[in-house]
Amino acid sequence: MSIGAVVRRIRAYGGQFLLLGVLTLVITLLISGVPRITNRLTEQGLREHMAQQLPARRDITYTIAQDAGSTVPSNAHAGQSRLDVLQETMPAQVRHAVSERWYVADSPMGRLTGPDLKRNNILVDLALRAMPAVPDAATLADGRWPADEVPRDEPTQIALSADTARKLDLRVGSELRLALPDSGVPPASVVVVGIFTPNDQSDGVWDSLPQLLRAAEPQGDGQPFIAVGLTTISALDHQAADGVWLTHSWRYRISGDAVDATRLDATIDELQRLAQTAPAGLKVVQGADVPLREFRDALASARTLLAVIAAGVLATLAGLVLLAAGLAARRRRDEFALLRARGGGSTTVARRTLAESLLVAAPAAAIGWLLGTLVPGAPGTTVPYAVVATALVALALPLAALATPGGVGRRDLVRLRPSARRLTVESSLLVLAGLAVVLLRRRGLTLGEVDPLLVAVPVLLAVAVAVLVLRAYPWPLQLVSRLAARARGSVAFLGTARAGRSVVSTPLVVVVLAIATAGFCAVVSSGIEASRDRAASERVPGDALITGERLAPDTADALSGLPGVRAVAALASEPGQRPARSIAGLDAGINQVSVLAVDGPALARVGRTAGRELSLPPAMRAEAGDGPLPALVSPAVATDLTRAGLAGSAFLSLQGQRYEFRVAETVESFPLVTPGTERFVVLPLQALPDRRTVAVPTGFVVAGDDLDTEALRRTADEGQQRYQSGGVVTGGERPRGAEVQTWATSRQRVGEGGANGLLAFGFVSGAAGGTLLGLLAIAFTVLAGARARGQVLSRLRTLGLSRRQWRGLLLVELTPLVGVAVFTGAFVGALLPLLLTPLLGLSAFTSGMPVRVAFEPGLVAAVVALGALALGFAVAIEALNNRRLRLGEVLRLGEES
Incomplete structure (x- = not known):
C-alpha cells in the first residue's frame, strides 16, 4: 500500500476520519493538560491553606529548654549566629519548606518609669527585644533606629511602634528608667530614639509574643500596660554582661509555596520527628504538621473523586471512539466486501484500515499533546498513557472493520432478537x-x-x-x-x-x-x-452570632431595636465544668465538659426567620418546672454519666450556680457547640430555675436582613459595660470586646x-x-x-x-x-x-x-x-x-x- 493511496482514501472519507482525529486530539489533550491543571490547583490550594493558618500552625520555633545547661548562648550575638546552623540540622524536606526565619532575643519584663509616664499616671511593664529583621519590615515615622554600637555607660536606645507610643504618650527623646525586679541588676536608663510603623501588619516578623506592634491593655484596675521596645543585639549583650538572663528563640516559617505538594507525607513525618532531631538543650514547638495533614486528607479525597469523574469521561470518550469506528466501518461495508471478493483476506482489510487510522491518529495525538503542554502547571508522567491511548484509538477502526458483517439485509423488516452470545455477555456484565x-x-x-x-x-x-x-x-x-x-x-x-x-x-x-x-x-x-x-x-444558626463575656439581660431588647433585626435568642456558655453528684458540689469523678444553655423557643424562631434548617429536640423547648432540667449530652458524656449512675440526676455549674439535669437525649452535635467538641451538655436556658444570681447571656443569635455588624458589636459592648457597672459582680476587670460572626462569613470559610x-x-x-x-x-x-x-x-x-x-x-x-x-x-x-x-x-x-x-x-x-x-x-x-x-x-x- 502506498502512502498516496492511503491519503486518497482518507480524503474520500474525510468526515469520518476528521471525527476520529478530533476524538484522538481531545483524549491526548486531556491526558497531557488535566494533570497540569490539577498540579497547579494543588499548589495553589496548599499555598492558600497555609496562608489562612494562625502563626502557631505555620512556624517552627526553637527555644532554650529548662535543662539547657551550657548550651545557652552567652549573648545575643551568639544566638543570632545559630539561625543558619539550626536550619541546616533540619531534615531535608522541612529545610526546603522554610520560606522565612527570624531570631529574637528578649530581656525580662521590667517596670518602666519616667516623667512622661508619671505625668499621665501610667503603669508600664517593658521588655527589650533585639530582632534584626524589623528595620527591613517597618518605616520610621519619627527619629531613627537604635544605633548598633553604643557605649555601656550611655542609655539604652529603643524604638517603639506608633501604637505603643500613642498609648503610653511617649515620643522621640523620652527618657525613662527600666528596673528588673529580683534580678540584682541596677535600673538602666532608656531613651526613645525612634517611632516606627509596619509596612505590612500581616508580615510574619510581627507574630512574636508578646506583641511588638501594640501595647497590651491593662487587665484590671492597678494593672500595667505590657509593651515591648526594640533595641539592638549589642544593647542586649551589654545587659547580658551585667547578669541579665536573656531568652532566645529561633522561628522558621513554613510556606505553602515552599512545600513540595508531591511529598506531603515525607514533610509531615519529618516535622513530627523534629523534636527527636533537635540539638541538645533546645525545645522545638511546631504545629505545621496539622494543617499539612488536613490538606493531605482533603487532597486525597479530591483525587479519589477526580478518579471517578475521569473514569466516566474517559470511558465515554472510549465509547465515542468505538462508535465512530463502527460507523465508519458500516459505511465502508461494500468496500470491504469487494476486497474480500477479489481475494483479499481479513489481514488485508486490517492492514488497510490500520494504515489509515495511524496516519490520522498519530498527528492528532501529537497536536493534542502539544496543546496540553501549553496549559500552565507542573507536568505529570503521562507520556506512556498518551502513547497507549493513541495506539488503542488507531486499533479501533481495524477491529471494527473485522467485526463488521459482510452481508446486507433489510434490518427494518426483521424483528431482531439478541443472540445467545450477546445475552450471555450482558448477563455476565450485570x-x-x-x-x-x-x-x-x-x-x-x-x-x-x-x-x-x-x-x-x-x-x-x-x-x-x-x-x-x-x-x-x-x-x-x-x-x-x-x-x-x-x-x-x-x-x-x-x-x-x-x-x-x-x-x-x-x-x-x-x-x-x-x-x-x-x-x-x-x-x-x-x-x-x-x-x-x-x-x-x-x-451560626441565625444570620449573626454575637459572643462576649457577660452581657446585661436587656441587651436582647437593645439588639431587637436595631434596624433589620427580626429575632434574637440568648445563650450562655461556660467551658471546663465538672459534673457533681449533689448541689453541694460532691465531685462525680467525670472529666470536664462544656456547658451551653440556650433559649430553645427563641433559637427555633431565629432559625425559622433566617431560613436555617434547625430541628431542635423537644428537650430544648421545655418550660421551667420542678425536677431536673432535660439536657442534651454528647455520647462520651452520656457514657460517663451512665457508668456513674447519674443519667437521671447530676449537677453542673453555670456562672457560679449549680443546676440539676438529666439526660434527655444523646446527640453527636448541636448548633453553637464548637465543631469537634466531644464532651458537652446543652441545657434549656428558658427553663433554668430561679437562683439568687440569675444566669446572664454570654452571647446572642440574631436573625435579620442587611445587618450592620458594627452596630451589633457596639450594642453588645454597651451591654457588657452595663453589666460591669450594674453592681452585679465585684472586681474591675475590663471585658474583652464582643465579637460578631455572620453566617455568610462562616459559610465562606467553610x-x-x-x-x-x-x-x-x-x-x-x-x-x-x-x-x-x-x-x-x-x-x-x-x-x-x-x-x-x-x-x-x-x-x-x-x-x-x-x-x-x-x-x-x-x-x-x-x-x-x-x-x-x-x-x-x-x-x-x-x-x-x-x-x-x-x-x-x-x-x-x-x-x-x-x-x-x-x-x-x-x-x-x-x-x-x-x-x-x-x-x-x-x-x-x-x-x-x-x-x-x-x-x-x-x-x-x-x-x-
Missing part, C-alpha cells in the same frame, strides 16, 4: 457490576490512590443499568404502538413502532454513561454545598481554601464534559439509524406524507430513545453518590459535616431541560443529515446506498 458494588462497599478504599475497583464500578454500573433499561423499554413502546394503530393517523403508530424496533442500543449506552458522569458531579456538588450550609448553620479549587474543577469539568459528550453520543445515536430512517421517510414522502407529518414522525421516533437515555443516565448519576459518598471522605470539604445526598428539585428540572435540549439537538442533527442525503436520492440509489 453480575460483574453487582459483585463490584458489593465488594467495594465491603472492602472500602484507600483515599488518594487510583483504585481499579473504584474506577470500574461507576462505568460497570452505568453500562449495566443502561443494558437493563434498553432491553426493557421497547415493551411499553410496542403496547403504545398497538394502541396507536387503532387511532386515526399514521404518525404515532409508525413512530412508536420504529422506536420499539430500534437497534441503536450501543450508542445509547454511551449516552447513559456520559449523562451519568454529569449527573454524578451535579448531585455530589449539590450535596457538598448543602452540607457546607449545615456546617455554617452549626456555627467553602474556601484547601483542595476546594481542585474539587470545583473536577465538578465543573465533569458536568460540562459529560453533558457535551452526551450530546455528541446522541448525535451518534441519531446517525446510527439515519440511513434506515431516510429510506422509510423517502417512501412515505412518495406516498403523500407531508413535511409537518414527517417532522412529527421524526419527533415521535427520537423522543423515546433520547428520553430513556437521558433519564437513565440521570438515574445512574443520582444512584452513584448513594453508593460512593460514604467511601470518598468528602467531609474533609465540609469541616467534618457528613455529606448527605438528598433529593433536589433543581436537579430534576435540570434533567428535564437537558432532555429537551438533547431532543432538540437530535432532531436538528437528523434534519441536517436528511438534507445532506437528499431523501429522494436515498430511495433511488437503493437499499444500502
